[in-house]
Amino acid sequence: MDTKLRGFVLSVYIVFGLPVITAHNDPSNKIMEDFSGYPIHEPQSQDSLLSLSVDSEGLQKQIDELSTLSETPAPSVTRILYSEKDVLARRFIKNLMGLSGLSVREDAVGNIFGRWDGDEPELAPVSTGSHIDAIPYSGKYDGVIGVLGAIEAINVLKRSGFKPKRSLEVIMFTSEEPTRFGISCLGSRLLAGSKELAELLKKTVDSQNISFFDAARFAGYANHLQDLTSVFLEKGSYSAFIELHIEQGPILEEEATSIGVVTAIAAPASIKVDFEGSGGHAGAVLMPMRNDAGLAAAELALAVEKFVLESGSIDTVGTVGILELHPGAINSIPSKSHLEIDTRDIDEKRRNVVIEKIHQSALSISENRGVKLSEFKIVNQDPPALSDDLITMAMESACQELNLTFRKMISRAYHDSLFMARISPMGMIFIPCYKGYSHKPEEFAAIEDIANGVRVLALTLAKLSLA
Amino acid sequence: MDTKLRGFVLSVYIVFGLPVITAHNDPSNKIMEDFSGYPIHEPQSQDSLLSLSVDSEGLQKQIDELSTLSETPAPSVTRILYSEKDVLARRFIKNLMGLSGLSVREDAVGNIFGRWDGDEPELAPVSTGSHIDAIPYSGKYDGVIGVLGAIEAINVLKRSGFKPKRSLEVIMFTSEEPTRFGISCLGSRLLAGSKELAELLKKTVDSQNISFFDAARFAGYANHLQDLTSVFLEKGSYSAFIELHIEQGPILEEEATSIGVVTAIAAPASIKVDFEGSGGHAGAVLMPMRNDAGLAAAELALAVEKFVLESGSIDTVGTVGILELHPGAINSIPSKSHLEIDTRDIDEKRRNVVIEKIHQSALSISENRGVKLSEFKIVNQDPPALSDDLITMAMESACQELNLTFRKMISRAYHDSLFMARISPMGMIFIPCYKGYSHKPEEFAAIEDIANGVRVLALTLAKLSLA
Numbered sequence: 001m002d003t004k005l006r007g008f009v010l011s012v013y014i015v016f017g018l019p020v021i022t023a024h025n026d027p028s029n030k031i032m033e034d035f036s037g038y039p040i041h042e043p044q045s046q047d048s049l050l051s052l053s054v055d056s057e058g059l060q061k062q063i064d065e066l067s068t069l070s071e072t073p074a075p076s077v078t079r080i081l082y083s084e085k086d087v088l089a090r091r092f093i094k095n096l097m098g099l100s101g102l103s104v105r106e107d108a109v110g111n112i113f114g115r116w117d118g119d120e121p122e123l124a125p126v127s128t129g130s131h132i133d134a135i136p137y138s139g140k141y142d143g144v145i146g147v148l149g150a151i152e153a154i155n156v157l158k159r160s161g162f163k164p165k166r167s168l169e170v171i172m173f174t175s176e177e178p179t180r181f182g183i184s185c186l187g188s189r190l191l192a193g194s195k196e197l198a199e200l201l202k203k204t205v206d207s208q209n210i211s212f213f214d215a216a217r218f219a220g221y222a223n224h225l226q227d228l229t230s231v232f233l234e235k236g237s238y239s240a241f242i243e244l245h246i247e248q249g250p251i252l253e254e255e256a257t258s259i260g261v262v263t264a265i266a267a268p269a270s271i272k273v274d275f276e277g278s279g280g281h282a283g284a285v286l287m288p289m290r291n292d293a294g295l296a297a298a299e300l301a302l303a304v305e306k307f308v309l310e311s312g313s314i315d316t317v318g319t320v321g322i323l324e325l326h327p328g329a330i331n332s333i334p335s336k337s338h339l340e341i342d343t344r345d346i347d348e349k350r351r352n353v354v355i356e357k358i359h360q361s362a363l364s365i366s367e368n369r370g371v372k373l374s375e376f377k378i379v380n381q382d383p384p385a386l387s388d389d390l391i392t393m394a395m396e397s398a399c400q401e402l403n404l405t406f407r408k409m410i411s412r413a414y415h416d417s418l419f420m421a422r423i424s425p426m427g428m429i430f431i432p433c434y435k436g437y438s439h440k441p442e443e444f445a446a447i448e449d450i451a452n453g454v455r456v457l458a459l460t461l462a463k464l465s466l467a
Numbered sequence: 468m469d470t471k472l473r474g475f476v477l478s479v480y481i482v483f484g485l486p487v488i489t490a491h492n493d494p495s496n497k498i499m500e501d502f503s504g505y506p507i508h509e510p511q512s513q514d515s516l517l518s519l520s521v522d523s524e525g526l527q528k529q530i531d532e533l534s535t536l537s538e539t540p541a542p543s544v545t546r547i548l549y550s551e552k553d554v555l556a557r558r559f560i561k562n563l564m565g566l567s568g569l570s571v572r573e574d575a576v577g578n579i580f581g582r583w584d585g586d587e588p589e590l591a592p593v594s595t596g597s598h599i600d601a602i603p604y605s606g607k608y609d610g611v612i613g614v615l616g617a618i619e620a621i622n623v624l625k626r627s628g629f630k631p632k633r634s635l636e637v638i639m640f641t642s643e644e645p646t647r648f649g650i651s652c653l654g655s656r657l658l659a660g661s662k663e664l665a666e667l668l669k670k671t672v673d674s675q676n677i678s679f680f681d682a683a684r685f686a687g688y689a690n691h692l693q694d695l696t697s698v699f700l701e702k703g704s705y706s707a708f709i710e711l712h713i714e715q716g717p718i719l720e721e722e723a724t725s726i727g728v729v730t731a732i733a734a735p736a737s738i739k740v741d742f743e744g745s746g747g748h749a750g751a752v753l754m755p756m757r758n759d760a761g762l763a764a765a766e767l768a769l770a771v772e773k774f775v776l777e778s779g780s781i782d783t784v785g786t787v788g789i790l791e792l793h794p795g796a797i798n799s800i801p802s803k804s805h806l807e808i809d810t811r812d813i814d815e816k817r818r819n820v821v822i823e824k825i826h827q828s829a830l831s832i833s834e835n836r837g838v839k840l841s842e843f844k845i846v847n848q849d850p851p852a853l854s855d856d857l858i859t860m861a862m863e864s865a866c867q868e869l870n871l872t873f874r875k876m877i878s879r880a881y882h883d884s885l886f887m888a889r890i891s892p893m894g895m896i897f898i899p900c901y902k903g904y905s906h907k908p909e910e911f912a913a914i915e916d917i918a919n920g921v922r923v924l925a926l927t928l929a930k931l932s933l934a
Binding site: 135136137138142177178179182184247248249250266268270278279280281282283284285286287288289292294295297298299301302305308309314315316317318319320321322323324325326327328329330331332333334335340341342344411412413414436437438439440 | 602603604605609644645646649651714715716717733735737745746747748749750751752753754755756759761762764765766768769772775776781782783784785786787788789790791792793794795796797798799800801802807808809811878879880881903904905906907
């Protein structure tokens with residue numbers, strides 16, 4: 001640890017480890033901003049570190065305010081890509097970045113970058129961030145704390161008087177959730193240079209038949225007609241990427257551990273399946289004459305569960321989150337059904353065995369029930385991502401120095417980090433959340449736990465900035 | 468058979484049984500209407516019967532034109548209660564009634580009545596009719612031929628010079644299909660005096676949260692705020708009710724039989740089920756921690772099929788036409804599911820055994836999967852209806868006199884006749900349809916078969932009018 005960092009760490013140590021009661025700042029010296037909701041961002045001398053800490057109250061206010069930009073009533077949050085609420089939420093984030101003194105840029109799909117220039121701006125910056133879109137009827141912490149928390153981490157560093165060597169950059173990724181266009185991590189996949197996705201988006205429409213580009217233009221993006229290569233970032237654009245996130249699992253809470261240091265992100269895959277039968281009147285078509293596309297879907301949904309359990313590993317999961325029947329009338333035998341299946345594992349091979357079993361099962365259900373398997377499409381089948389050792393070591397050091405309990409763990413959920421890992425060394429910081437709940441209104445993380453995450457993030461960014 | 472009817476039947480016999488080539492009408496006597504698309508409706512003398520027949524071409528045109536009033540593209544038909552298309556379709560029917568010289572009235576929920584006054588208008592009229600609403604993505608014959616065919620039957624009788632003793636009335640029923648408000652045979656249930664339904668409608672809303680009364684007012688009905696007792700008809704209001712309908716089953720077509728004389732309508736029941744689980748993130752919540760409301764629904768859907776097959780009777784049917792998951796995102800474990808189940812039988816007790824098994828299964832699924840069975844509601848559990856012997860005898864005589872093959876059969880589908888049977892002697896006439904298809908775009912009935920049905924209907928109405 002070089003002298004500069006040691007001095008900084010010591011300061012943070014004192015700030016974070018102790019209640020902020022001692023102050024050699026004369027209270028009469030306070031300026032107006034000290035009393036406002038948002039903390040001040042004036043760079044301060046390295047001598048004034050004692051007066052600073054995570055502004056938990058302000059951060060909670062921001063989380064609460066952002067949650068009101070929702071298409072469904074509280075406590076649920078629904079924020080769909082490029083919707084009116086999404087546009088308002090993006091403005092909220094850009095405002096906060098501006099208030100923190102970051103220089104803001106947006107790319108053609110609305111990934112938002114807020115940069116704090118370091119003393120050596122020619123070096124690859126250290127970046128951190130997450131997303132703020134929210135699936136229908138979900139909660140207010142997933143993604144959000146990785147964006148608002150990142151901006152607050154910058155504030156913490158600024159208030160501490162820290163001077164970055166490498167620039168620090170906060171990223172808000174576009175559409176981590178697949179809600180609108182069926183594509184998860186849309187922004188980070190593009191950042192990581194997915195030509196396949198850049199092509200696919202040219203013909204992608206939502207369920208209302210609105211094209212991706214029309215939707216993007218509604219939100220003020222994609223003005224360069226259909227050319228998304230400008231979004232791609234070179235490998236090495238960042239020296240590190242770190243994402244702060246709620247665990248979305250119960251382990252940290254159950255163990256009363258403050259921080260999860262993520263070593264790998266489980267490999268996710270998603271599959272779309274369509275069955276087609278003859279349909280007909282629910283009263284008039286006798287049972288032996290039927291080929292019910294709805295029952296085919298029901299069978300496949302239960303088969304997914306069976307194959308996942310057969311893997312024998314606690315780490316294999318599979319979910320049918322979407323199951324739709326057509327025409328969807330009580331007195332009509334379903335003539336079509338549509339399923340979307342999500343399956344994940346930390347072991348890619350084991351996960352692929354499950355996918356193959358699902359495929360075989362879809363074929364045999366199709367044959368047994370006389371329905372047509374009109375689509376079986378593996379939409380994505382991403383490989384798992386491993387965290388960078390130097391980054392996890394920096395995070396572990398940060399936890400130790402901040403006197404916070406921590407453990408190594410696996411992320412079973414999908415994150416933008418999975419794709420950032422393709423162009424940058426990557427690491428993730430998890431914090432506990434209530435019962436592991438996520439993607440529902442009951443999702444909750446205590447502000448103390450969020451503040452701990454912000455402290456670890458700030459210290460890790462500082463370490464990596466000086467590296 | 469009295470002399471008057473014998474004379475009439477003989478005439479119809481000649482008209483329908485022989486090609487219309489002989490004519491003692493001098494062609495030079497023809498008026499403009501003879502050459503127009505719609506047939507003339509001037510009452511003619513009993514002597515001019517030879518020049519008349521079913522106007523198959525005109526009837527097919529009407530069926531085709533009505534099918535274009537649809538919310539989905541051809542060949543599918545979707546006509547939802549009180550929608551803009553429904554309002555246009557109602558106008559179309561009222562115009563045709565007017566052109567046929569019927570006096571038109573509508574009640575508070577939009578049941579439409581077209582009356583041809585008989586010589587003894589103080590007697591209870593003979594009525595006939597069906598519905599024109601269509602479930603999403605269905606076809607153009609279900610219900611429609613029982614309304615357009617009824618108006619054409621009146622035209623046939625008028626052209627034949629027939630003079631009714633009892634008045635004849637064509638009824639277009641409101642919302643036979645349960646699509647919008649989840650209530651099947653809404654209009655005929657109310658006509659039959661369902662106080663329960665009149666009360667229920669006060670608090671009924673559609674899936675968009677539009678109240679029944681707001682929807683009705685949009686279509687120009689329900690001006691008498693929430694008082695639907697005006698719709699009720701006294702028992703005995705009609706001396707007979709007859710409905711012409713496609714079979715919605717394959718028997719008549721397979722046997723090459725022209726007419727089905729319905730002796731009973733199978734007893735339908737419908738059930739709404741809701742499961743509630745914890746939901747959560749599809750990646751983060753491990754399998755043993757889950758209580759997936761979607762898988763509970765899938766299990767119950769397959770159980771319905773199992774119990775129906777266990778009945779051992781070909782006449783027992785059961786269908787899950789609606790299965791919805793909440794929140795309905797690929798990366799979210801379903802926290803809620805909703806099913807709507809339809810089960811029918813000609814044996815009410817046997818059907819009720821199936822319902823009880825479904826209930827027990829829902830309870831045990833709920834227990835095994837740790838999900839809450841938050842609703843298990845038997846929405847209706849109607850008793851079967853038997854046709855009136857005198858009416859079926861009149862229909863059989865009509866078939867014999869018209870030299871058409873016929874058979875007695877059971878209606879496995881739900882009809883307005885089921886409820887009309889509560890206030891009037893009832894009978895139904897079935898005609899063949901392609902492969903028994905119904906409730907889908909492929910639904911088809913040949914115009915020759917429809918014309919046969921209209922002939923039998925016309926002759927039966929004539930017989931009953933004179934009775």
